[in-house]
Amino acid sequence: MDGSDPSEPGGQPTQQSGLRDFSTSSQxxxxxxxxxxxxxxxxxxxxxxxxxxxxxxxIEPAARGENPRNxxxxxxxxxxxxxxxxxKREQFSQFADREDLDVTITYIECNSANKSYHVLTTALKKLKELNNKPRGRTIDNLYSEVFDYMNSHGGTYIYVLDEIDRIKDDDENDDLNILYKLPRAYSSEDLDDDIGCSVIxxxxxxxxxxNLSPRIKDALYDTEVDFSPYTHENLRTILYRRAAKGLNDTEVIYKDGETAGLRSSVISESVIEACAESAERERGSAxxxxDLLGQAATIAHDERDDEVSISHVKNAQQEVNKNYIKNMLNDHTSDDLLALCGVLYLESRAKTPARTNQIHEHYTTYAESVGDTPLVQRRMRDRLQDLSLTGVINMVKVVGGQRGGARWEVELAIPLDETVDILLNDDSYAEHYERIAEEIASEL
Ligand SMILES: Nc1ncnc2c1ncn2[C@@H]1O[C@H](COP(=O)(O)OP(=O)(O)OP(=O)(O)O)[C@@H](O)[C@H]1O
Known part of the structure; x- marks a missing residue:
């Protein structure tokens, strides 16, 4: 093989052949x-x-030998x-090394450790630096092993449980639930008096x-920090720093220690603005x-352009939106999604904000069409409430209708076209929702 295009006499790759030259660098x-x-x-x-x-x-109390806060x-x-x-973990670990402090911060991703049992086996694997998670233990054994390790090694332990909401035990017994046990271990008999322990x-x-029991809530919620959505300005400065790292000939301009702008020969302020604006509209996700900036830059590279332009951003936008929406939909049950289909139908016919009884009518038809037993209106409203909590729809209570009572009004909070497209074409959804999505799409 000489790498030439066999379909072409003379073997030179051409535009028509659909082959692009590989390149080891990018403009x-x-x-x-x-x-x-x-x-x-x-x-x-x-x-x-x-x-x-x-x-x-x-975290800081750990540096003074006190118990860190949950x-x-x-x-x-x-x-x-x-x-x-x-x-913060990185910063504290460096400080702890310098000061010779005995503090262990263990990060556990609960997406894959979604039961107390798995959190414990993951914690043991990390603490003891094992190659594999321990197997064949009872949950009591695992607790004993973790606490024995902490007691015998001494020091302070901070467990970071990321996506903590994924932990769902089959056993309802709080005393065996990691969300109850770990945050209060410090003051329990499980740990020696000089051992520190907390949960982030x-x-x-x-x-x-x-959904938590009052006991768990009490144990877990010492202090709560709310990360409110990034503003347009926040997203802009985050993008400046990423652009300076990932793009050629691009640097952040600082003035008096503050971010003042971007100097670049491959991207303009207006393109950064377009990315920030789009992400801000979609709940300010950094x-x-x-993602959007990266996809736009990749399209510019694929097209062998020497600048990232607004049109690259527009092309990238659809793909990025779709991935984002898919992640949101993944968090929902089939009943949630059927209720969402009711909203999509009304949204596509410009009949939103819609009332729950209108949505219920379409939801019922859709549930029956896929062989599910429809929920009654009140229970379907709970499903809508779940969709509203994750930002898929907006749901507001309006007081003072025709009969003076309160009613819920619902509208879609994510892009309509991309959502319908996912239900219609994405492998994970199409099998179940294709027919419904076809009907919704018929008026788009
Ligand atoms: N202020 C920031 N400066 C630079 N990069 C940021 C900033 N905030 C977030 N990011 C980047 O945005 C991406 C998402 O951040 P991160 O994973 O921390 O979000 P999250 O709130 O934990 O999201 P999720 O709930 O989906 O896990 C990461 O790539 C992260 O590095």
Whole structure:
């Protein structure tokens, strides 16, 4: 093989052949990895100064040999919760090394450790630096092993439980629930008096707290920090720093220690503005803003352009929106999604804000069409409430209708076209929702 195009006499690749030359470099991208998922950890987060301060205050007692505070961090997706905790962990670990402090901060991703049992096996694997998680133990054994380890090694232990809302035990017994046990271990008989222990829980699910038993709530919620959605200005400065890292010939301009602008030959302020504006509209997610900029830069590179332009951003937008919406839908049950289909139908016919009885009518037809038993209106309204808590729809109570009573009004909070497109074409949804989505799409 000589790498030539066999379909062409003479073997030269052409535009028509659909083959593009590979390239080892890029006119715009200095390091595309900078925009990939959550691969790169920010070295500073000036937009989260006060939230970092709260994390700092919760951890710092450990430096004085006191027990650190339990902390609960809430915020919508992409608001820098994980990044902020990691940044503080890094900063504190360096300080602890310098000062020879015995503090262990263990980070556990509860998405894959979604039962108390799995959290404990993950904790043991990390604490004891095992190759695999321990197997075949009872939950009592695991608690004993974790506490024995802490008692015998001494020091202070901070457990970061990211996506803590994923922990759902089959056993309703609080005494065996990690969310009860760990935050109060410090004052229990499980740990020796000189051992410190606390929990930092991170969640993007507002429903989580309301579903906890009062005992767990009490144990877990010492201090709560809310990561409110990033503003347009926040997203702009986050994007400046990412652009300077990931794009060629681009640097942030600082004035008196503050971010003042961007100097670049491959991207203009207006393109950064467009990315920030789009992400702000979609609940101010930094992840989405960074994704969008990265996709736009990749399209510019693929097209062998020497600048990232607004039209690259527009092309990238649809793809990024779709990924974002898919992540949101993943968090919902089939009943939620059927109720959402009712909203989508009305939204596509410009009949929103809609009332629950209108949505229920379409929801019922859709549930029956896929062989599900429809919920009664009141229970379907609970499903709508769940969709509202994750930001898929807006749901407001309006007082003073025709009969003077209160009623709920609902409208879609995410882009209509992309949502319908996912239900219609995405492998995870199309099998169940394709027919329904076709009907909704018929008027788009
Ligand atoms: N202030 C910031 N400066 C630089 N990068 C940021 C900032 N905030 C967030 N990011 C980046 O945005 C992405 C999302 O952040 P992060 O994972 O911390 O969000 P999150 O709130 O934990 O989201 P989720 O609830 O979805 O897990 C990451 O790539 C992170 O590095």
């Amino acid at each position: 715009v991208l200095a390091d595309g990895d900078v925009f990939q998922g959550d691969k790169i950890q920010p070295e500073s987060m000036p937009e989260r100064e006060s939230e970092l301060g709260e994390i700092h205050s919760a 902390l609960f961090i809430y915020g919508k997706p992409g608001q820098g919760k994980t990044a902020a905790v990691r940044l 829980g991170i969640s993007n699910d507002r429903r989580f707290k309301s 992840r989405q803003a960074i």
